[in-house]
Amino acid sequence: MYRHRRVEFHAKYNLPTHFTALSARPGWQAVAAMAIKSRQLLKPLFKALLIFLVSLPVILLLVILETEPSIPASETLQPAEMARLEQFFLEATPQSPGNPGPHQVRVSAGELDLLARYASQTLGLAPDWRSRLSMADQTLNATFSIPLLQSRLSLYLNLNGTLSEANGHLQLSGLQAGNLPIPNALTAWVLAALRNNIAASESSLGDLYALVDTIEDISISPTAMNVQMNWNPALLDQLGQHAQQLFISAEDRRRIIAYYRQISLQAAAMPADLGAVSLNTFLVPLFRTALENSRAGSDPVAENRTLLQTLAIYVSDEDIAQLVGEEAAGTLEPAKFVEVRLHRRQDLARHLISMAAISASAGAGVADMLSITKEAYDARYRSGFSFSDLAANSAGTLLASYATRDAQTAMLMQERLSMLNDETDYMPEIGNNRDGLSEDDFNALYADRNSPEYQARLNEIEQLIAARPLFQNLP
Numbered sequence: 001m002y003r004h005r006r007v008e009f010h011a012k013y014n015l016p017t018h019f020t021a022l023s024a025r026p027g028w029q030a031v032a033a034m035a036i037k038s039r040q041l042l043k044p045l046f047k048a049l050l051i052f053l054v055s056l057p058v059i060l061l062l063v064i065l066e067t068e069p070s071i072p073a074s075e076t077l078q079p080a081e082m083a084r085l086e087q088f089f090l091e092a093t094p095q096s097p098g099n100p101g102p103h104q105v106r107v108s109a110g111e112l113d114l115l116a117r118y119a120s121q122t123l124g125l126a127p128d129w130r131s132r133l134s135m136a137d138q139t140l141n142a143t144f145s146i147p148l149l150q151s152r153l154s155l156y157l158n159l160n161g162t163l164s165e166a167n168g169h170l171q172l173s174g175l176q177a178g179n180l181p182i183p184n185a186l187t188a189w190v191l192a193a194l195r196n197n198i199a200a201s202e203s204s205l206g207d208l209y210a211l212v213d214t215i216e217d218i219s220i221s222p223t224a225m226n227v228q229m230n231w232n233p234a235l236l237d238q239l240g241q242h243a244q245q246l247f248i249s250a251e252d253r254r255r256i257i258a259y260y261r262q263i264s265l266q267a268a269a270m271p272a273d274l275g276a277v278s279l280n281t282f283l284v285p286l287f288r289t290a291l292e293n294s295r296a297g298s299d300p301v302a303e304n305r306t307l308l309q310t311l312a313i314y315v316s317d318e319d320i321a322q323l324v325g326e327e328a329a330g331t332l333e334p335a336k337f338v339e340v341r342l343h344r345r346q347d348l349a350r351h352l353i354s355m356a357a358i359s360a361s362a363g364a365g366v367a368d369m370l371s372i373t374k375e376a377y378d379a380r381y382r383s384g385f386s387f388s389d390l391a392a393n394s395a396g397t398l399l400a401s402y403a404t405r406d407a408q409t410a411m412l413m414q415e416r417l418s419m420l421n422d423e424t425d426y427m428p429e430i431g432n433n434r435d436g437l438s439e440d441d442f443n444a445l446y447a448d449r450n451s452p453e454y455q456a457r458l459n460e461i462e463q464l465i466a467a468r469p470l471f472q473n474l475p
Contacts, residue, residue: 069145070158071130103231138165168217255306264335276339287417300410304403305360312357355396385437426470
């Protein structure tokens with residue numbers, strides 16, 4: 001009888017043998033039945049919980065992501081706005097930028113917005129990436145709209161953050177992603193962990209944090225932000241070098257090393273008593289090599305970009321480690337320096353090739369801004385404003401824009417640059433420049449850089465450059 005009941009119970013509930021043995025005892029049948037019933041009730045609950053856990057990321061995305069940007073698209077910076085930015089950069093730079101010491105920078109609310117728009121356009125993020133910065137009493141508000149999907153269904157990550165004054169620095173006091181507020185404790189923990197990891201590394205981001213540490217005090221009002229800092233030119237140079245290396249791939253590094261070795265061989269073969277050479281002395285053979293590499297299957301845009309970067313380092317008599325790092329530079333014999341000139345002037349050669357390298361690496365917008373700001377700085381503090389320098393900058397920027405536009409144009413530029421006949425093929429002789437103008441003399445002649453007279457002079461120079469044989473009949 002007992003055995004019969006045990007087998008029947010086992011078959012009915014499909015229980016293991018050791019459990020059925022207990023079920024044969026008085027009272028255990030009811031307990032077993034309740035356990036089985038509970039399991040049957042919990043099964044759908046577990047199923048619902050599993051579905052919730054699987055769906056949680058989707059739910060969070062629906063809360064965070066939105067189908068519309070929270071910021072309207074900003075217009076391209078107008079000439080007057082660019083001039084205002086140039087003036088800001090000029091005033092934000094110390095009179096002696098090579099000397100360390102205390103320095104104060106004042107950024108108005110309008111300038112802050114212009115800086116954000118300029119950075120977005122320069123990095124090629126506009127108009128899709130949008131930003132808006134505004135100031136209030138002791139707070140800085142930042143809003144970003146980042147496109148994640150743009151097809152039939154557009155999805156944006158809208159971020160809104162508030163930075164507040166705290167002991168002379170800015171501290172993130174509120175962050176919201178879409179409709180989801182992010183707890184301050186979580187944000188602080190993530191930022192602290194990120195900073196510790198970056199500080200322990202040797203990346204350029206570590207230098208950026210070191211730059212932030214030079215800030216001693218920040219004060220914010222609804223109209224402006226004042227930053228008191230210790231100007232550290234060595235740190236700024238190091239940051240710039242690391243930033244360059246950050247965007248140089250391993251393949252580009254290999255190209256740079258190869259071009260540097262070719263430059264070194266060319267310089268070593270020159271007579272010891274040779275005082276200076278034309279820029280063409282290096283341009284022609286280097287672009288001939290670039291053309292050969294491109295015909296062999298290499299990327300012509302990458303070849304031209306790295307060639308210009310390498311040649312700029314040599315012409316300016318700088319360390320190749322800026323591009324390839326100390327370890328790789330240690331394997332290279334330093335090239336013998338030979339002065340390189342353009343129209344018998346070393347400064348013009350440096351201006352042209354440096355702007356070409358900057359334009360090839362960071363874009364023509366950055367190169368143009370640096371060019372004009374540099375000349376304005378010289379007019380105020382150094383040798384004076386020079387239209388010849390500005391012309392060389394413009395020629396370098398135009399050369400690089402064609403040399404890195406696309407593969408077809410890049411190879412066409414390689415063919416032309418490898419057969420240069422004269423420096424005037426790409427750089428006109430600029431006469432009547434009134435070079436060396438002080439800021440007062442410049443203002444007396446042109447009022448400011450938005451005046452019709454100044455713009456007419458710039459247009460004249462740009463037309464002279466565009467008419468050079470190197471730039472004719474390009475796609």
